Amino acid sequence: MSKVHIRARVNGDPVEFLAEQGMTLLDALRDELGLTGAKEGCGSGDCGACSIMVDERLVCSCLMLAPEAEGRRIETIEGMARDGGLHPLQRKFLEHAALQCGFCTPGLLVAAKALLDQNPDPTETETRFWLAGNLCRCTGYDKVIRAVMDAAAELRQAHSA
Amino acid sequence: MTDVIDKPKQDGPDLKVVGTRPVRPDGVDKVTGRAAFGADYRLPGMLTGRILRSPHPHARIVSIDTTKAKALAGVKAVVTAADFPDLDSEEYEAGESAADIRDLSLNVMARHKVLYDGHAVAAVAATSASVAEEALGLIEVVYEVLPHVTDVVEAMSPTAPLLHEGMITQGVTPPPTRPSNIAKRFASQRGDLEAGFAAAEVVIEDSFTTQAVHQGYIEPHACVATMTEDGQSVVWSSSQGQFMVRTYCAKLLGLEVADVRVIPAEIGGGFGGKTTVYLEPVALALSRISGAPVKLVMSRDEVFRATGPTSGTAITVKIGATRDGRFTAAQVELKYQAGAFPGSPAGAAVMTALACYDLENFSIIGWDVVTNTPKVAAYRAPGAPMVAFAVEGVIDELARNLGIDPIAIRELNGVRDGMKASYGPTFRNIGFQETLQAAREHPHYSAPLAPGEGRGVAAGFWFNVGGESTAALHLNEDGSAVVVTGSPDIGGSRASMAMMAAEVLGVGADRVRPVVADTASIGFSMLTGGSRTTFATGMAVTQAAQKVVESLKARAAMTWETGAEHVAWENGQAICLDPAKDVKALSLAELAANAARTGGPISAEVSLNAQGAGPGFGVHICDVAIDRETGHVAITRYTAVQDVGRAIHPAYVEGQIQGGAAQGIGWALNEEYVFGDDGRMQNSGFLDYRMPVASDLPMIEAVMVEVPNPRHPFGAKGVGEVPIVPPLAAVANAVRGALGFRMAHLPLSPPKVRAALDRSG
Amino acid sequence: MSQLQYYAPGSVEDAVKALGAGGRAMSGGTDLLVQLRAGRLPPGPIVDLKNVAGTQGIRQENGGWIIGAATPAALLGEHAGLVAAWPGVVEGAGLIGSTQIQNRASLAGNLCNASPAADSVPALIAARATCIVAGPGGRREVPVQAIVTGVGKTSLGPGEFVLEIRLPPRPPRAADAYLRAIPRTEMDIAVAGAGADIVLDEAGVCQDVRVVLGAVAPTAVIVAGASAALVGFRLDEAALERLDSAAQVVCRPISDKRGTVEYRTRIAGVLARRAVAIAWERAEKRA
Known part of the structure; x- marks a missing residue:
C-alpha cells in the first residue's frame, strides 16, 4: 500500500510527512514527527491521553487518520509552553x-x-x-x-x- | 552492606524542607510532554513486535507452525516457547512477592497449554507494525480446546477442569492424594474460638463476594530491548523495578545478570501491576534472533486480557460480640482467585483480615485457587481490600445491631501500641486510635445527611515494608547535589528523595537533583512497591546525605586545622566550635568548591536493608445518594483519614490517599472483569471496564494524622497502599445505610442495586 | 489497520462512486476506527465523507432544520437556534462520548453504525426526522427509523450514504427530550435510552406524542402505546404510569455486560416517564 504525503501545521510550524493510509494521527505524530507528548492509553477514544487540538477543536488523535490531517492546524502539548515559559x-x-x-x-x-x-x-x-x-x-x-x-x-x- | 537504622525522629519544628510542598523536580518534563515513558523510546534500526494470543481460556497446544509468518517479507524474527529455556520450578523473590520462575516463564509464553484468553503463544518482530500484524495472521496454531473454569468457587469443586494436572494443595496435612485447582491453604488462629463465640451475646455472620478488577494504569506495558550476539542486553522499560526486570530477564533467557542492563523509563502508573514482566523477555528473545532492537507495546485489550488483575474472591466472616460491643471471637474463611498460576494474595489477606482489631479468639483460613483467567498481579495492598470489605461489613452490622456508633465500636476494639497483632508482631507507634479519633471529630462525620442518603465508615490496615535500597549522593563543585536511587518514581518520590537529602544538607530542595538510575549505575534496589520507597530508599538517601555532611565537617576541620569534633553542621554550613579559632563559617558551596584541595570529590553511597516500616491505618467516611429507580449510586462526600507517620511532601501524600480512595470507589461501584460463557473477557476496554471518570467523583478530602515512625529519620510511614483498603467497605456500608439492607456482592452497579431493591419489595 | 486505503471525495458523485466500489463510509470515525482496530469489521477502503459538499453545517429552511450528516455533534450543542427548537435531539447528540468524541462524531455516523444503543437515534425518531440519502439512483428522503434494520445493519444500498438529516418545523407548545441510563455519569454506552417529543394544546393537554426507546431491542423502538397513554390527558402520575407500562411492553432487550433483560426493561419505563416529564415541562414553558 503506498504511503500518502501529508502537509499540515503543527504547533505553528509547517510539517510534511509520509504515512500509511490507515495510520492514526497519533502514530504519525509520535513515530513520524517525533512528538511523543500525546500518549496512547486505549486506542479507542476512551482515555483522552492522546488529546490534541485540530483546527481549534479538541479531539482524540487515536481516532483520526493521519491523512485527515492534510491542511489542518494541529496543536499538541509540545506547543503549550510559549516563549520559554509554562502556560x-x-x-x-x-x-x-x-x-x-x-x-x-x-x-x-x-x-x-x-x-x-x-x-x-x-x-x-x-x-x-x-x-x-x-x-x-x-x-x-x-x-x-x-x-x-x-x-x-x-x-x-x-x-x- | 546491610544496615539497620534506628534513630530518634527529628522534631517537626526543626525541619525546614520536610513537610513543605515544593514543585516536583521532574514536573516540567511531565507537563510539557518531554518525559519519556516506555513507548516513547526509539532506537536506530528498531523493529516492531507483536504478540499472538490465545482466543481460548483453556486449551492444549497441539502445534504451532510459524513457517508462513517467517517467510513474509519484512519479518525478522518469530518466537514461541521453544525459543526460551524450559525452566524448572524455583521460588524467586524479585517482585512484590515470591514468584515461581517456571510459572513466570510459562505466563510470558505458553508452552504446552494455554490457560486463559489472552495467553501469549508466539511473537513476531518486523520492519513495521503492519507487517508484524500481517505475520501474526500467518502463524498457524492448532488447539485442542479444554473445558474451562473462571470462577474461584467453581474452580474448587472436585469436578472442575484441572489447570495443572499434578497440582497438590500445599499447607494441608496430610497432603491430599488427588490434584485440584487449590494451590495452597493458609491458616492463622489464636485462642479458643468456641469459647469466644460462646461468650458472645450477638453473633453476625455473612458471606461476601468481590469481582476481579484491574489496576487500570493508563500507560500500557511497553519496552524496547536489544541483545548483541554475545548476549549483552539492554532493556528500556516501564516497570516498578528495573532490578526486578533485570533478574527476571536473566532467569527467563538464561543470561548472566551482569549482561543485562535495564534502563527505567518513566512509569505511567503501576499500582502493583508492573511488579512483574510480560514483554521484556519476549522483546529480548526477538532481538536475539533478529539482531536488532525490538519494541513491544501492549494494546489496552492486551493489558486487560493478559496482565494482572487482582483476585475475585468469596469470603465468609463471623464475628461475636458482647452487648457493650466488645468482640469475643472472629472466624474468617476466604477464597482467592490466583488466575492461571498459583499466587493470589490470599496469604496477605489472612494476615490483614483482623489486623485492625484486638481479638483473643480467632481463626482465619485462606485458599489460593487457580482459574482460567489472567495470572493475578499485585494491586495496591494486595489482598487486603476484599477481606476488609467483608470484615468491616460485618462490624457495621454489629454496630447497627447493638446500637453503637460505628467509629466507637472500632475505637473499643481497635489495636493500640503494645498489643500483639493478629499476624504476629507487637504493635509499636501505631496511629489507629488517633486516626479513628480524627475521623470521629471531622465535620463530615457529624454533618446531616439529606433524606435518602447513607453514610458508611470503614477502617483499613496495611503492613508497609522496608527492604533493600541503595542511594548515592554526589556533591557538585557549585554546591548543588545529585541524589541517585534505583527506585522508579511512580507518584512523586523524586521530590521526597530530594527533600530528605536537602533537609540533611541544610539547603533548599531545589539544590538537589534526584535521578532514577539504571541497573548498571546504582546498587541493587528492590522495586517500588509495598509502600517502601519513601521509607527504605528515603532512609538510604538520608544516610548518604549524613555521610556527605560528615565528610564536609571533616574537610572544614582540615581547613581550620582543628578536630572534626569541633565542627558543627547548621543551616548548610560548617561552624567552628573550637574557641581557639576565630574563623568564619564555611558554606556548603565553599567546601564543595574546595573539594579537590581537601581530599577530592565529595560523595557517598549507602546500601541497606531497611527494617521497621511502620504499619499504616486508615478510616474512611463515605456518603452516598441512590436513585432508587435506576439503582445508580452517587458518592456525594468522601473523607479519608490516615496515619502517615510524617508527610515528607504532604501534597503527594494527599494525592496517594485520594488516588487510592478513587480506585477503591471504582472497585465498589462499577469495575469488574466480565467473562462470557466462552471464558473470554467481555469488556477488555475502558468503555466497558468502568473506572471512575472526573464527573463520577466529588472532591476527596485527605486528612493526614501524624504519628511519627521512630525507625525512620523523619518519621515517615508508607502511605500508598492503606487508602485502597477501606473504600469498598465504606461505600458498601453507606449503601447499606441508604437502602436499609446489605448488599454483600460487589460491584454495587445500577442493575444490581435496582434488582436488590426489587427483591426487597 | 495501517494497511487501509483512505479516500476523501469532495463531491456527492465521487463519494457515491467510491462507496459503490466497496468503500466503507466514514464521517467522524469514532466508531468505525475502533471497530476496524478491534478486528470486528473486515478491513476495506475508507471513504471519508466529511469533505463532501453538503455534509457539513446546520441551517434552517422553511421552518425546519437541515443538518449536514457529518457535522460534528459538538456543533449542534453550540447552535443556539437548534438547541432552542430541538433540545432533545441536541441532548441525544451531546451524549455521544466525551468532549473529544463530540468534536468528531456525527449524527449520520451514530445512525449508520447501527448500534441499538446509539444515543442520538431515539430523539431523532421521536422528532420524526428524515434522512436525505444520496446514491447511484439520485436522492431519496426516508424517515430515520427506516435506516437501521438490525444490529450493525442498514437499509442503505450499494453506493448510498446519508447526506443530510432533516428536522420538521415546530408547532407552538411542542418540545422534546432525551435521557439515558449509564452506570457512570459519562463515557458509557446507554444501557437504555428514551427520547420523547410532545405537543400540547393551549390547555396543556397532550395533543400528540412520540416516545422512542434505545438499547432495549435490535433497533430503536417506538412506544406504540404512548399515544393511548398520554394523548388527551394532562401530565399526572397516572399518565406516566400508563406510559411506563406501555414502554416496558415494547422492550425486547438482551442481557449482556451492560445490563440484564429485566433491568433494561424496567429502566426503559423509568426513562420514558422522565423524558416525557421533561419534554412536557419544556412544552408548557413555550405556551
Whole structure:
C-alpha cells in the first residue's frame, strides 16, 4: 500500500510527512514527527491521553487518520509552553501536585486548555464533565480539578488586569 | 552492606524542607510532554513486535507452525516457547512477592497449554507494525480446546477442569492424594474460638463476594530491548523495578545478570501491576534472533486480557460480640482467585483480615485457587481490600445491631501500641486510635445527611515494608547535589528523595537533583512497591546525605586545622566550635568548591536493608445518594483519614490517599472483569471496564494524622497502599445505610442495586 | 489497520462512486476506527465523507432544520437556534462520548453504525426526522427509523450514504427530550435510552406524542402505546404510569455486560416517564 504525503501545521510550524493510509494521527505524530507528548492509553477514544487540538477543536488523535490531517492546524502539548515559559495551566498542575505518574497529564492539559479557551469561568461540575473523557488513575481527580479552576481564576485576573 | 537504622525522629519544628510542598523536580518534563515513558523510546534500526494470543481460556497446544509468518517479507524474527529455556520450578523473590520462575516463564509464553484468553503463544518482530500484524495472521496454531473454569468457587469443586494436572494443595496435612485447582491453604488462629463465640451475646455472620478488577494504569506495558550476539542486553522499560526486570530477564533467557542492563523509563502508573514482566523477555528473545532492537507495546485489550488483575474472591466472616460491643471471637474463611498460576494474595489477606482489631479468639483460613483467567498481579495492598470489605461489613452490622456508633465500636476494639497483632508482631507507634479519633471529630462525620442518603465508615490496615535500597549522593563543585536511587518514581518520590537529602544538607530542595538510575549505575534496589520507597530508599538517601555532611565537617576541620569534633553542621554550613579559632563559617558551596584541595570529590553511597516500616491505618467516611429507580449510586462526600507517620511532601501524600480512595470507589461501584460463557473477557476496554471518570467523583478530602515512625529519620510511614483498603467497605456500608439492607456482592452497579431493591419489595 | 486505503471525495458523485466500489463510509470515525482496530469489521477502503459538499453545517429552511450528516455533534450543542427548537435531539447528540468524541462524531455516523444503543437515534425518531440519502439512483428522503434494520445493519444500498438529516418545523407548545441510563455519569454506552417529543394544546393537554426507546431491542423502538397513554390527558402520575407500562411492553432487550433483560426493561419505563416529564415541562414553558 503506498504511503500518502501529508502537509499540515503543527504547533505553528509547517510539517510534511509520509504515512500509511490507515495510520492514526497519533502514530504519525509520535513515530513520524517525533512528538511523543500525546500518549496512547486505549486506542479507542476512551482515555483522552492522546488529546490534541485540530483546527481549534479538541479531539482524540487515536481516532483520526493521519491523512485527515492534510491542511489542518494541529496543536499538541509540545506547543503549550510559549516563549520559554509554562502556560498557567502547566504551572498550576505543578503547584497543586495535580499529577502523579504524569502519563495522562499532557492529554488533561490539552483538554483543560480547550475548556478555558471557550469557558473562562467553568464551575466545578462543568470542569468535571468536560474532563470526563480524560482518565486519570493516580489522583482521584481532586487536585486536577483544583488546578484547572485555579488556572482559570488566574487567567481571568490576567485578562481583566 | 546491610544496615539497620534506628534513630530518634527529628522534631517537626526543626525541619525546614520536610513537610513543605515544593514543585516536583521532574514536573516540567511531565507537563510539557518531554518525559519519556516506555513507548516513547526509539532506537536506530528498531523493529516492531507483536504478540499472538490465545482466543481460548483453556486449551492444549497441539502445534504451532510459524513457517508462513517467517517467510513474509519484512519479518525478522518469530518466537514461541521453544525459543526460551524450559525452566524448572524455583521460588524467586524479585517482585512484590515470591514468584515461581517456571510459572513466570510459562505466563510470558505458553508452552504446552494455554490457560486463559489472552495467553501469549508466539511473537513476531518486523520492519513495521503492519507487517508484524500481517505475520501474526500467518502463524498457524492448532488447539485442542479444554473445558474451562473462571470462577474461584467453581474452580474448587472436585469436578472442575484441572489447570495443572499434578497440582497438590500445599499447607494441608496430610497432603491430599488427588490434584485440584487449590494451590495452597493458609491458616492463622489464636485462642479458643468456641469459647469466644460462646461468650458472645450477638453473633453476625455473612458471606461476601468481590469481582476481579484491574489496576487500570493508563500507560500500557511497553519496552524496547536489544541483545548483541554475545548476549549483552539492554532493556528500556516501564516497570516498578528495573532490578526486578533485570533478574527476571536473566532467569527467563538464561543470561548472566551482569549482561543485562535495564534502563527505567518513566512509569505511567503501576499500582502493583508492573511488579512483574510480560514483554521484556519476549522483546529480548526477538532481538536475539533478529539482531536488532525490538519494541513491544501492549494494546489496552492486551493489558486487560493478559496482565494482572487482582483476585475475585468469596469470603465468609463471623464475628461475636458482647452487648457493650466488645468482640469475643472472629472466624474468617476466604477464597482467592490466583488466575492461571498459583499466587493470589490470599496469604496477605489472612494476615490483614483482623489486623485492625484486638481479638483473643480467632481463626482465619485462606485458599489460593487457580482459574482460567489472567495470572493475578499485585494491586495496591494486595489482598487486603476484599477481606476488609467483608470484615468491616460485618462490624457495621454489629454496630447497627447493638446500637453503637460505628467509629466507637472500632475505637473499643481497635489495636493500640503494645498489643500483639493478629499476624504476629507487637504493635509499636501505631496511629489507629488517633486516626479513628480524627475521623470521629471531622465535620463530615457529624454533618446531616439529606433524606435518602447513607453514610458508611470503614477502617483499613496495611503492613508497609522496608527492604533493600541503595542511594548515592554526589556533591557538585557549585554546591548543588545529585541524589541517585534505583527506585522508579511512580507518584512523586523524586521530590521526597530530594527533600530528605536537602533537609540533611541544610539547603533548599531545589539544590538537589534526584535521578532514577539504571541497573548498571546504582546498587541493587528492590522495586517500588509495598509502600517502601519513601521509607527504605528515603532512609538510604538520608544516610548518604549524613555521610556527605560528615565528610564536609571533616574537610572544614582540615581547613581550620582543628578536630572534626569541633565542627558543627547548621543551616548548610560548617561552624567552628573550637574557641581557639576565630574563623568564619564555611558554606556548603565553599567546601564543595574546595573539594579537590581537601581530599577530592565529595560523595557517598549507602546500601541497606531497611527494617521497621511502620504499619499504616486508615478510616474512611463515605456518603452516598441512590436513585432508587435506576439503582445508580452517587458518592456525594468522601473523607479519608490516615496515619502517615510524617508527610515528607504532604501534597503527594494527599494525592496517594485520594488516588487510592478513587480506585477503591471504582472497585465498589462499577469495575469488574466480565467473562462470557466462552471464558473470554467481555469488556477488555475502558468503555466497558468502568473506572471512575472526573464527573463520577466529588472532591476527596485527605486528612493526614501524624504519628511519627521512630525507625525512620523523619518519621515517615508508607502511605500508598492503606487508602485502597477501606473504600469498598465504606461505600458498601453507606449503601447499606441508604437502602436499609446489605448488599454483600460487589460491584454495587445500577442493575444490581435496582434488582436488590426489587427483591426487597 | 495501517494497511487501509483512505479516500476523501469532495463531491456527492465521487463519494457515491467510491462507496459503490466497496468503500466503507466514514464521517467522524469514532466508531468505525475502533471497530476496524478491534478486528470486528473486515478491513476495506475508507471513504471519508466529511469533505463532501453538503455534509457539513446546520441551517434552517422553511421552518425546519437541515443538518449536514457529518457535522460534528459538538456543533449542534453550540447552535443556539437548534438547541432552542430541538433540545432533545441536541441532548441525544451531546451524549455521544466525551468532549473529544463530540468534536468528531456525527449524527449520520451514530445512525449508520447501527448500534441499538446509539444515543442520538431515539430523539431523532421521536422528532420524526428524515434522512436525505444520496446514491447511484439520485436522492431519496426516508424517515430515520427506516435506516437501521438490525444490529450493525442498514437499509442503505450499494453506493448510498446519508447526506443530510432533516428536522420538521415546530408547532407552538411542542418540545422534546432525551435521557439515558449509564452506570457512570459519562463515557458509557446507554444501557437504555428514551427520547420523547410532545405537543400540547393551549390547555396543556397532550395533543400528540412520540416516545422512542434505545438499547432495549435490535433497533430503536417506538412506544406504540404512548399515544393511548398520554394523548388527551394532562401530565399526572397516572399518565406516566400508563406510559411506563406501555414502554416496558415494547422492550425486547438482551442481557449482556451492560445490563440484564429485566433491568433494561424496567429502566426503559423509568426513562420514558422522565423524558416525557421533561419534554412536557419544556412544552408548557413555550405556551
